[in-house]
Amino acid sequence: MKGKILVTGGTGYIGSHTVVELQNAGYEVVIIDNLSNSDVNVLDGIEKISGKRPAFVEADCTDLDALRNLFEANKGIVGIINFAASKAVGESVAKPLLYYRNNLDTLINLLDLMPQYNVKGIVFSSSCTVYGEPDENPVTENAPIKKATSPYGNTKQISEEIITDFVTSGAPIKSILLRYFNPVGAHPTAEIGELPNGVPQNLIPYLTQTAMGIRKELSVFGDDYNTPDGSCIRDFINVVDLAKAHVIAMERMLEDKSEDKIEIFNLGTGIGLSVLGLINAFESATGVKVPHKIVGRRAGDIEKVWANPDKANNVLGWKAETSIEDTMRSAWNWQNRLRERGLM
Ligand code: NAD
Ligand code: WQD
Secondary structure, three states, rough: OOOOEEEEEEEEEEEHHHHHHHOOOOOOEEEEEEEOOOOOHHHHHHHHOOOOEEEEOOOOOOOOOHHHHHHHHOEEEEEEEOOOOOOOHHHHHHOHHHHHHHHHHHHHHHHHHHHHOOOEEEEEEEEHHHOOOOOOOOOOOOOOOOOOOOOOHHHHHHHHHHHHHHHHOOOOEEEEEEEEEEEEEOOOOOOOOOOOOOOOOHHHHHHHHHHHOOOEEEHHHHHHHOOOOOOOOEEEEEEEHHHHHHHHHHHHHHOOOOOOEEEEEEOOOOOEHHHHHHHHHHHHHHHHOOOEEEEEOOOOOEEEEOOOHHHHHHHHOOOOOHHHHHHHHHHHHHHHHHHHHHOO
């Protein structure tokens, strides 16, 4: 057995896929999640895939005493992967304090306790949202950070700064900041996936729900952008590929493979795909049609952004491997599983 890893937000979408990969790689996992955006039954899915049920603590990371109790009860945690955060961009505009409190208090509490409990490293879930509308694509880690367009995006920028300041102060910890592009898809077993709350705001859950007939049609937000087909361009990264990068990042910190105490990596495929292109990929991969119509632009959308993942490819030795067709099939199989379970 390798070391013990604390995964905050581990019953969530990316967290649950990462717990599976950590366990498959031989790590012992303790999850903390307040179930504000996930279901405890996710633990069953994780167990079905990996054959192991992770330890689970239902608690809020903003509660310092609860976190301290967790570290006391689970001695020997060597690393943390911090997924726990609120992540709905629109909601963050309406409820900024909720976002600043939840996302920043969670991080500060974890950092505060790390030296006390000899936790060596923390992997942080950041986002390509820090690049705003990039001056050029594909985006490298050296691209300028643009002023955040939402409180949610701002929490990611501030979190990166908090971690950097703490490490720079001489704190005895290491950190890897992972900037995700657009994570999509589900585990190929369809045992775990994304559980959208209410009407989905993100493209893939809306698309799969439309294909299922739950929604009448998908609105494509704008076809008058400066892109080949006029729709926005994103870098859609498979969630299992993304999860695997966290295991590599954790290993890198624990085994002191890095010179720097803080490192940043883009996690994307390096391929920019348009919204209309993605709909085509889904239809050809699954044979299922997605009724859709073009509507006006969505306020605040970035026109085009995709990753230059060279640094992650070369330094981490990680590469996104899953084809967009396989990813679309996994998203569709997951949607079907939710229907079978009567959840959608
Ligand atoms: P998610 O909502 O599915 O998972 C987050 C989990 O954290 C949920 O299970 C939620 O219940 C839990 N949580 C939230 N606040 C908590 C708290 N205070 N204490 C304990 N648990 C708490 O989201 P996700 O898509 O898996 O995202 C994971 C991380 O990756 C987040 O930090 C998110 O901002 C970041 N990220 C996500 C995307 C994306 O498109 N999904 C892109 C870039 C970055
Ligand atoms: C993708 C594209 C939409 C829904 C968001 C956050 C970002 C990051 C990932 C966390 C856009 C278009 C969407 C629909 C559509 N999260 N779209 N019809 O906006 O790229 O990024 O999630 O860090 O911070 O902002 O993702 O899935 O919402 O949209 O046409 O019904 O799909 O306009 O071009 P986005 P998304």
